[in-house]
Amino acid sequence: MFNSSICIVLKYGMKIIAQNKKAFHDYHIEDTLEVGISLKGTEVKSVREGRINLKDSYVIIKKEEAFLLNCHISPYSHGNLMNHDPLRTRKLLLHKREIRKLSGQLAQKGYSLVPLKVYLKGPHIKLEIGLAKGKRFFEKRESIKEREAKREMERAMKS
Numbered sequence: 001m002f003n004s005s006i007c008i009v010l011k012y013g014m015k016i017i018a019q020n021k022k023a024f025h026d027y028h029i030e031d032t033l034e035v036g037i038s039l040k041g042t043e044v045k046s047v048r049e050g051r052i053n054l055k056d057s058y059v060i061i062k063k064e065e066a067f068l069l070n071c072h073i074s075p076y077s078h079g080n081l082m083n084h085d086p087l088r089t090r091k092l093l094l095h096k097r098e099i100r101k102l103s104g105q106l107a108q109k110g111y112s113l114v115p116l117k118v119y120l121k122g123p124h125i126k127l128e129i130g131l132a133k134g135k136r137f138f139e140k141r142e143s144i145k146e147r148e149a150k151r152e153m154e155r156a157m158k159s
Contacts, residue, residue, distance in 0.1 A: 017047060017125075019117045020054040025140060027114060027132035033102070036093035037068065037118075037127050040084050042076040047125055049077070052118055059092065059113035059129055061103045066092040068115060068127070092127065105131055 023029070039047065046052070051074035060067055068090045075083040094102075105111055116128045135143070 015120045017050050017118045017120060018052045018054055020057075020115055022055055023114045023116055023130065023132065025135075025143075027112075027130070027134055029114075029116070029130040029132050030111075031105075031131040032116065033094075033098065033129050033131075034121075035066070035127050035129055037125055038091040038093060039073075039125065042079045042082070043073050043084050043090075044125065045078075046073050046076045047118065048120070054115045054118065057115050059115060061099060061106065061113075064096060064099050064103075066094050066099055066102070066113075068092055071115065092129075102131070110134060 053072040055072075057071035058069055060069060070087060071090065072086050073084070074086060102113065106113065110133050112132055112134070113129050114132045116130045118125065118127050120126075
């Protein structure tokens with residue numbers, strides 16, 4: 001029999017490589033969008049190995065182009081002198097109308113674009129970005145309390 005995670009990969013053709021769990025803790029995610037990333041050859045190989053970190057990364061829009069900053073992709077283990085810079089700025093692949101829509105939403109106070117997860121969709125590496133509004137400290141504590149209460153209810157229902 002197949003493992004359930006393997007079945008999900010085979011059924012949808014999608015394998016999650018990395019997630020930004022801190023983004024869900026620090027922000028209210030209001031909208032998500034799937035985008036492509038422009039990567040070099042050694043970066044692609046390194047991402048497929050799962051050596052990517054989205055923790056402190058963010059997305060900016062300059063001159064109707066979107067860029068991913070502070071995303072750490074470790075150098076490829078079998079690379080040579082032509083390996084990439086781990087923290088280089090990477091261009092995101094979006095349509096102009098999507099970029100214009102996002103820049104209009106970013107003009108509102110308190111909104112930012114954060115990467116949520118990186119995954120393989122067929123042979124392509126995709127990035128899910130989210131339009132996010134920052135949480136305040138008391139909201140973070142409140143969400144932790146809600147999560148713990150939900151876990152307690154599930155435990156009580158099981159037994």
